[in-house]
Amino acid sequence: MADPGRTASRVVSRIELLVVQPTPFCNIDCLYCYLPHRGSKAVVARETLFNLFSQVFASGWVRDCLSVVWHAGEPMVLPIGFYRDAFRMIEQLRPPELGVQHSFQTNGTLIDEAWCAFFADAHVNVGVSIDGPRQFHDHNRLTRSGRGTFDRTIRGIRLLRRHEVPFHVISVLSPVSMAEPREMFDFYVEEGIERVCFNVEESEGEHVSQSFAETGVDRAYYRFLSEFWRLSANAPGKITFIREIEHAIQQVIRPADAPFGNQLVEPFAITSMDWAGNISTFSPELLGLKNPAYEDFLLGNINRDALIDLPQRPNFATMLADIQAGVAMCRERCEYFSVCGGGEPVNKLAENGSFVSTETTYCRLTKMRATDLVLDALDHAPLAGS
Numbered sequence: 001m002a003d004p005g006r007t008a009s010r011v012v013s014r015i016e017l018l019v020v021q022p023t024p025f026c027n028i029d030c031l032y033c034y035l036p037h038r039g040s041k042a043v044v045a046r047e048t049l050f051n052l053f054s055q056v057f058a059s060g061w062v063r064d065c066l067s068v069v070w071h072a073g074e075p076m077v078l079p080i081g082f083y084r085d086a087f088r089m090i091e092q093l094r095p096p097e098l099g100v101q102h103s104f105q106t107n108g109t110l111i112d113e114a115w116c117a118f119f120a121d122a123h124v125n126v127g128v129s130i131d132g133p134r135q136f137h138d139h140n141r142l143t144r145s146g147r148g149t150f151d152r153t154i155r156g157i158r159l160l161r162r163h164e165v166p167f168h169v170i171s172v173l174s175p176v177s178m179a180e181p182r183e184m185f186d187f188y189v190e191e192g193i194e195r196v197c198f199n200v201e202e203s204e205g206e207h208v209s210q211s212f213a214e215t216g217v218d219r220a221y222y223r224f225l226s227e228f229w230r231l232s233a234n235a236p237g238k239i240t241f242i243r244e245i246e247h248a249i250q251q252v253i254r255p256a257d258a259p260f261g262n263q264l265v266e267p268f269a270i271t272s273m274d275w276a277g278n279i280s281t282f283s284p285e286l287l288g289l290k291n292p293a294y295e296d297f298l299l300g301n302i303n304r305d306a307l308i309d310l311p312q313r314p315n316f317a318t319m320l321a322d323i324q325a326g327v328a329m330c331r332e333r334c335e336y337f338s339v340c341g342g343g344e345p346v347n348k349l350a351e352n353g354s355f356v357s358t359e360t361t362y363c364r365l366t367k368m369r370a371t372d373l374v375l376d377a378l379d380h381a382p383l384a385g386s
């Protein structure tokens with residue numbers, strides 16, 4: 001008889017990122033949000049967290065270090081004491097040879113002195129969502145009563161800076177902000193924001209991106225990144241990290257034999273759990289989505305099922321086969337495959353209606369145009385010694 005643990009270990013190479021939803025609730029209501037249950041005030045039970053971390057640590061699927069992201073809804077709507085208890089319990093369960101790095105992805109509106117002290121104390125990586133200066137941010141990122149959240153978010157960022165808590169920001173670009181790289185750059189510099197990541201408003205779940213509908217969005221994205229990078233290069237020490245450029249450089253300039261993986265298509269490399277203990281993998285956004293072909297993307301529940309048995313589930317086999325078929329098509333047809341690895345399953349599903357597909361607007365922007373930009377820059381770079 002097959003040993004399930006051994007069969008699973010053939011499918012799963014390692015968990016690199018654990019995405020935990022402590023509550024689906026979010027205190028604000030962004031226009032582009034795809035989360036279906038962001039009005040629910042449910043909270044994950046301590047027992048569910050215990051079952052998750054004890055099983056993850058016992059699975060043999062974690063090597064060296066586990067990144068844990070507390071994400072989606074808004075993690076900071078729960079009190080600091082919740083995280084102090086959770087972190088203490090995780091620390092007690094953690095095998096001594098494994099490291100754990102906690103991160104929060106937050107809208108920043110609830111940051112105060114006590115949170116800053118907690119972040120610093122627990123060495124938490126903090127990512128704050130802010131879409132640039134007020135006129136861009138307040139277009140989409142609204143309270144439940146429809147008011148802009150810029151003032152509260154920037155206050156949170158200023159507090160992080162004052163308390164010297166390291167952080168990065170994630171900004172969702174709209175067609176309007178994409179046309180204003182100088183304004184975006186000046187804003188970050190003025191606010192002392194050094195590490196930036198750019199997302200584009202994506203089509204995910206029931207949310208259909210307006211940005212993607214714009215003609216010329218590829219060119220606009222390329223121009224934005226190019227100009228933003230040029231401005232940063234001309235002002236050394238101001239913007240120290242632009243995620244899209246850093247990632248593209250790492251993929252373009254790497255030794256031929258360097259291993260390259262795409263976490264988003266590796267089974268359980270990203271493992272996601274919602275507040276109720278439901279488990280999913282591949283793109284974290286799949287956790288809350290439904291789809292006529294798959295119904296949902298839940299593989300089991302950590303309170304009832306053994307984590308290491310989840311790769312035996314029939315719906316996992318279907319997802320894996322379809323995602324791998326999409327990756328194989330990408331490998332065959334796309335000249336960017338060596339720097340992409342087959343893209344984001346959730347975007348393929350949302351834009352093309354199937355995992356078994358290739359190009360999306362999302363990958364054209366974030367993979368193809370970002371790679372083009374780095375290759376173009378290398379073409380124009382002066383030769384060493386010349």
Ligand code: SF4
Pocket residue numbers: 330331334335336337340341342343344358359360363364367368
């Ligand atoms: S860039 Fe797009 S089409 Fe090319 S490999 Fe990535 S996901 Fe596939």
